[in-house]
Amino acid sequence: MIITVTMNASVDKRYRVETLEPGTVMRVYSCRNTAGGKGLNVTRVLRQLGAEVLAVGVTGGRNGDFIESELDALGIRHDFARTEGESRCCVNVVEASGGRQTEFLEPGPTVGEGALEDFLARYAAAVHEGAVVAVSGSLPAGVPAGFYGQLANVASQAGAKVIVDSSGAALAASLAGGPHLIKPNMEEAAALLGRSLEGVADAEWAAKELMARGACRVAVSMGAKGVVLAGPRGAMHAKPPRITPRNTVGCGDSMVAAFALGIAYGWSSELMVRYAVALSAASALCDDTGAFNETDLENLLPKVECARLSWGPRRRCWLPRVVGVQCPRRRCLLPRAMGVHCLRRRCLSSRAAEV
Ligand SMILES: Nc1ncnc2c1ncn2[C@@H]1O[C@H](COP(=O)(O)OP(=O)(O)OP(=O)(O)O)[C@@H](O)[C@H]1O
Numbered sequence: 001m002i003i004t005v006t007m008n009a010s011v012d013k014r015y016r017v018e019t020l021e022p023g024t025v026m027r028v029y030s031c032r033n034t035a036g037g038k039g040l041n042v043t044r045v046l047r048q049l050g051a052e053v054l055a056v057g058v059t060g061g062r063n064g065d066f067i068e069s070e071l072d073a074l075g076i077r078h079d080f081a082r083t084e085g086e087s088r089c090c091v092n093v094v095e096a097s098g099g100r101q102t103e104f105l106e107p108g109p110t111v112g113e114g115a116l117e118d119f120l121a122r123y124a125a126a127v128h129e130g131a132v133v134a135v136s137g138s139l140p141a142g143v144p145a146g147f148y149g150q151l152a153n154v155a156s157q158a159g160a161k162v163i164v165d166s167s168g169a170a171l172a173a174s175l176a177g178g179p180h181l182i183k184p185n186m187e188e189a190a191a192l193l194g195r196s197l198e199g200v201a202d203a204e205w206a207a208k209e210l211m212a213r214g215a216c217r218v219a220v221s222m223g224a225k226g227v228v229l230a231g232p233r234g235a236m237h238a239k240p241p242r243i244t245p246r247n248t249v250g251c252g253d254s255m256v257a258a259f260a261l262g263i264a265y266g267w268s269s270e271l272m273v274r275y276a277v278a279l280s281a282a283s284a285l286c287d288d289t290g291a292f293n294e295t296d297l298e299n300l301l302p303k304v305e306c307a308r309l310s311w312g313p314r315r316r317c318w319l320p321r322v323v324g325v326q327c328p329r330r331r332c333l334l335p336r337a338m339g340v341h342c343l344r345r346r347c348l349s350s351r352a353a354e355v
């Protein structure tokens with residue numbers, strides 16, 4: 001099972017307007033509310049992939065009720081600690097003319113000591129069930145900066161692998177917990193390292209530097225330019241084909257979902273990074289955040305280019321041979337797209353379709 005952590009869950013509101021004009025009264029012609037926060041985007045993508053996932057974190061007030069009821073409606077297991085105050089709202093204003101997006105992110109409630117202790121007790125119980133823990137997003141007020149490092153420690157003691165996707169002090173402090181993987185984007189990596197970064201060579205340097213600071217593996221994502229993944233055996237760069245994106249908010253979250261899946265199922269780094277790039281690019285083609293179209297994923301997967309920057313000898317990569325293999329029971333997306341074993345235990349027979 002994969003566990004996702006969302007400490008600052010939100011009600012995400014998407015407003016569609018013609019053109020955003022600051023200083024005027026704007027008519028919103030469509031509004032959509034969903035359960036949000038980066039961890040919940042990861043959760044929804046994993047759910048769409050057919051993975052077994054448990055969402056934990058902190059919610060509060062009526063917005064918290066809404067978030068939990070949305071997850072119930074999607075059939076997603078969750079176990080949130082409750083804090084006083086209201087979970088935040090985050091507004092994304094999408095302009096019909098040109099597609100520009102402007103986000104307004106509320107800070108969220110201060111998490112009280114009681115709620116934090118309650119969360120930690122639920123988390124400690126959950127990590128014994130999980131192979132991988134994906135910790136995403138900012139820390140709300142009341143939570144110490146070193147918290148993600150603490151979560152990484154608790155998870156590794158229980159034998160789970162932790163992915164951290166955060167920024168600033170929370171990301172920096174998480175390195176002390178030796179996370180299995182961190183996924184900063186270029187700006188986040190640059191802020192952490194205190195220098196500007198541009199291009200693949202800089203991303204590779206940044207990834208290796210962040211490994212030296214405590215992360216076991218580092219994926220530096222670069223939007224349309226793909227991602228550089230560095231690990232103990234070296235670094236590789238995977239790049240999506242050129243696409244016309246519709247919504248790039250949450251692409252990084254889809255990438256984290258793919259990494260969580262790859263780590264949970266013990267995929268090779270090359271397979272994992274190819275899948276992560278295809279899935280996140282598919283998510284850029286989808287209007288909704290934390291979602292993707294299955295056909296886009298299948299089309300993009302064989303088009304991802306992967307170059308080894310400095311990696312050990314190439315191991316057999318079976319990806320091209322199995323792409324497009326159908327899951328015999330057609331229950332979940334992953335075997336259709338990848339030909340690897342099905343995520344649902346009952347469907348393990350699909351491995352036979354590989355050969
Ligand atoms: N314009 C694009 N075209 C193709 N793929 C894209 C594009 N933008 C993003 N992606 C894919 O998504 C991945 C993650 O994107 P990005 O680096 O923007 O993450 P991010 O800034 O963490 O996103 P967020 O935090 O909003 O989820 C990229 O590595 C790439 O594979």
Ligand SMILES: [Mg+2]
Nearest residue numbers: 165185252253
């Ligand atoms: Mg991100």
